[in-house]
Amino acid sequence: MSQNNVTFIQGPVVEEAVHLTLLELCQACGAEEQHVRVWVFEGVLEPVGASPQDWRFSGESLRRARLALRLSTDLEINPPGVALALDLLDEIAALRARLQRLGAG
């Protein structure tokens, strides 16, 4: 294959250009639909839209949903526990970013 003919694959930045339906989010993160519903109920994920059929998840939801799935399967944490863990992890990330800005990270 000639080097000149390489096509570089392009794709959108999920966090900026992508919104996901419930089904798309399940497909993207590998979680069952019922898990995602519970996470929405617990406030782990905050889609726009009134009913599950209308839900639109931000691109950022993908990272949170994958993290929620890993925490619940690997650590056997229940949904309220996952919600708490994600909040605390967000807080730790913000503190680490602050440390980093101060040059201590």
Place this chain on the structure above:
Amino acid sequence: MKFKDYYEILGVARTATQDDVKRAYRKLARKFHPDVSKEADAEARFKELGEAYAVLKDPEKRAAYDQMGSQWKTGQDFRPPPGWDAGFEFSGGDGGAGPGADHSDFFEALFGRQGRAGARAQRHAQGEDHHAKVLIDLADAYHGAQRSISLRMPVLDAQGQVAMQERKLDVSIPEGIRAGQHLRLAGQGGPGLGGGAAGDLYLEIAFNPHPQFRTDGRDVYLDLPLAPWEAALGASVTAPTPEGPVQLTIPPGSVAGRQLRLKGRGIPGSPPGDLYVVLTIALPPADSEGAREAYQAMAKAFDFNPRTHLQG
């Protein structure tokens, strides 16, 4: 192949109850889970824990493992004795906890290579979406880049066993991408079933560590050391930026920790990030007669006590 002592990995006695095993696993898993832990070897330790738990939580696997005897020690050369698992019937399927298909040689020799349960793949004709993490340079985010990356992917072979396959991918990195963001490459994930569409591949972006620059979202940080007289009197100094060196005016009376913001010089975007130059002050060493005299002259010239605020 080295023997693995799953009891030692979980830190439980061979007589531990199933509840003890579960409790030990959960405690260690919380400590070493890669999403939570900052331990250097968290990922490897967590993988090991998942494997140990997959065996010990399952009464069938645990019984089979136990009957090899307790004389084995971690790291000993090991070969499963012929017929070691005679009389055991495994329910199959993955152990559940842990990273699934990616078990050690030791585990696979005993319990075989097992694909992920794959329940989703059977229900949906569309292929599974895959995820991978890629490291790029900060400069790639400033200018965009075309990169060839190689990924290792588990694939199921004709016998339904899991094999790792190397795969090369040529990817356009868009200008303005930040660490932690994902690129979605349509149709580059798992193959579809029964003529279904292939899944997508999500690439999580991370930056190679840079010796000078740190990032926080689109903002970029640089520590810039100054000589004490530059900080006190003001100066014009050259500072590196990801787009090349710039001339900076240091205001007189600058103190360590002061941040100079170069608006719009962070990672591009709308709005672009800023570049923060964090001032530090470096003391020249008093390692010559002249240097010591200069410090002594300073001591005489200033009526300066930096600890006045500590006196009660």
